[in-house]
Amino acid sequence: MRKKIGAITLLALIMLFIFPVLAFAAEEGIDTGDTAWIIVATALVFLMVPGLALFYGGMVRQKNVLNTMMMSFICLGVITIQWVVYGYSLSFGSSTGGIIGSFEYFALNGVGLEPSGTIPHQLFMVFQMMFAILTPALITGALVERMRFPAYLLFLVLWATLVYDPVCHWVWGGGWLGNMGALDFAGGTVVHISSGVSALVAALVLGKRRGYGTERMVPHNIPYVVIGASLLWFGWFGFNSGSALAADGLAAGVFVNTQVATGAAVISWVLAEWLRHGKPTMLGAASGAIAGLVAITPACGFVTPMGSLAIGLIAGALCYFAVSTLKVKLGYDDSLDVFGIHGVGGIWGALATGLFSVAEGSKGLFYGNGAQLAIQAVGVLATIAMAAVATFVILKVVGTVTKLRVEDEAEVIGLDVNEHNEKAYSI
Numbered sequence: 504m505r506k507k508i509g510a511i512t513l514l515a516l517i518m519l520f521i522f523p524v525l526a527f528a529a530e531e532g533i534d535t536g537d538t539a540w541i542i543v544a545t546a547l548v549f550l551m552v553p554g555l556a557l558f559y560g561g562m563v564r565q566k567n568v569l570n571t572m573m574m575s576f577i578c579l580g581v582i583t584i585q586w587v588v589y590g591y592s593l594s595f596g597s598s599t600g601g602i603i604g605s606f607e608y609f610a611l612n613g614v615g616l617e618p619s620g621t622i623p624h625q626l627f628m629v630f631q632m633m634f635a636i637l638t639p640a641l642i643t644g645a646l647v648e649r650m651r652f653p654a655y656l657l658f659l660v661l662w663a664t665l666v667y668d669p670v671c672h673w674v675w676g677g678g679w680l681g682n683m684g685a686l687d688f689a690g691g692t693v694v695h696i697s698s699g700v701s702a703l704v705a706a707l708v709l710g711k712r713r714g715y716g717t718e719r720m721v722p723h724n725i726p727y728v729v730i731g732a733s734l735l736w737f738g739w740f741g742f743n744s745g746s747a748l749a750a751d752g753l754a755a756g757v758f759v760n761t762q763v764a765t766g767a768a769v770i771s772w773v774l775a776e777w778l779r780h781g782k783p784t785m786l787g788a789a790s791g792a793i794a795g796l797v798a799i800t801p802a803c804g805f806v807t808p809m810g811s812l813a814i815g816l817i818a819g820a821l822c823y824f825a826v827s828t829l830k831v832k833l834g835y836d837d838s839l840d841v842f843g844i845h846g847v848g849g850i851w852g853a854l855a856t857g858l859f860s861v862a863e864g865s866k867g868l869f870y871g872n873g874a875q876l877a878i879q880a881v882g883v884l885a886t887i888a889m890a891a892v893a894t895f896v897i898l899k900v901v902g903t904v905t906k907l908r909v910e911d912e913a914e915v916i917g918l919d920v921n922e923h924n925e926k927a928y929s930i
Contacts, residue, residue: 540750545626545741546741547740549738550734550737551739554735555575556640557734558789561722561729562839564720574646578636578640579636582663586631586663587632590668591608591632592608603678604677630748631671637742638697642662642701642705652918654901654907662894666701666890666893669889675687684878686879688805689803696846700846712836712914725786760810760811765799768794769819771815772794775819776823787823791819794823797848798851805859805867813855814851814852814859822844826844854883857875857876909922
């Protein structure tokens with residue numbers, strides 16, 4: 504009996520402390536369920552960065568694996584600082600002519616635990632930070648095996664400031680594209696088109712790797728690629744479903760659409776290469792998964808599962824063609840096919856949103872509203888132009904400050920030793 508009384512008393516004391524907290528949260532407009540989900544989603548998007556490091560690291564030659572991984576991993580440090588000092592403010596501060604945000608949130612001034620929707624403002628900020636970190640890391644797949652690390656660091660800061668932050672503001676921060684009605688649920692234009700197009704420009708400016716076209720440059724560790732792709736797929740559920748910014752039915756629908764499109768793209772990529780080369784490959788399956796994830800990202804909150812299926816099926820085959828045929832015919836050396844997957848996949852996904860959207864007031868062409876496809880096309884063209892021009896200028900400016908490429912001898916030795924004085928493997 505005494506134990507029961509003690510337990511009841513303890514429970515009463517706990518509730519005495521908990522109820523004021525819950526009441527405060529409710530009064531302040533914070534939803535605990537939404538907050539818990541976005542914390543988890545933020546951690547999932549964070550996991551995509553080491554996932555990308557493994558994905559890219561496995562695809563390069565053994566002598567460059569650590570340098571390749573470092574290019575992704577260092578973004579977790581550099582962009583975190585850039586974002587909290589001024590990047591978030593430029594992206595989500597009060598709009599200046601619909602082009603760029605103000606400095607009202609400089610050094611996170613005014614960004615506290617007050618509500619932003621139903622979650623704390625700081626949580627929204629750090630969720631968006633993960634997108635800002637991942638996006639320039641995607642570009643590195645076109646730079647690997649030949650770019651000097653100091654030049655890359657300078658490029659990283661300038662690109663985040665002059666490309667990512669403005670485009671993010673255009674679409675999500677109250678800028679002109681969002682106001683026009685462009686749909687981008689989780690980053691088709693903001694993340695994938697901007698990084699994919701920038702990667703292509705960077706590959707052209709840097710030039711081909713030494714021995715490209717005459718030496719075998721095959722992935723040194725396919726299991727790394729598979730693990731990396733799996734982590735990316737897993738993290739992408741936070742990337743897409745988290746963009747609902749609530750633990751609700753929309754987030755659940757986005758989860759379903761993400762899985763359906765990705766699975767479809769795996770199959771269409773594998774079938775395309777099987778028909779062409781006679782054998783399916785694990786590298787192809789992993790690449791198809793990323794193509795599907797990229798393509799569904801802008802559309803995932805606006806389409807049905809059947810729309811997602813169509814988007815994924817087309818994305819896998821389309822990106823396979825871009826990687827296997829377009830790159831060969833044009834002769835550029837995009838080392839890890841960033842443009843072929845993120846650029847082409849992102850463009851298709853953004854336009855497909857204008858075809859398959861069932862969102863009220865923003866339905867797509869297949870549902871009687873051709874104007875939405877035109878708006879999506881404007882967003883695609885604007886992002887391509889911004890990313891291409893700004894990336895070219897940034898690289899030229901960086902090149903006047905420090906050399907962009909390592910010496911020929913360093914390419915032969917490998918960037919792991921030359922840039923970091925370490926080796927991935929002791930044997």
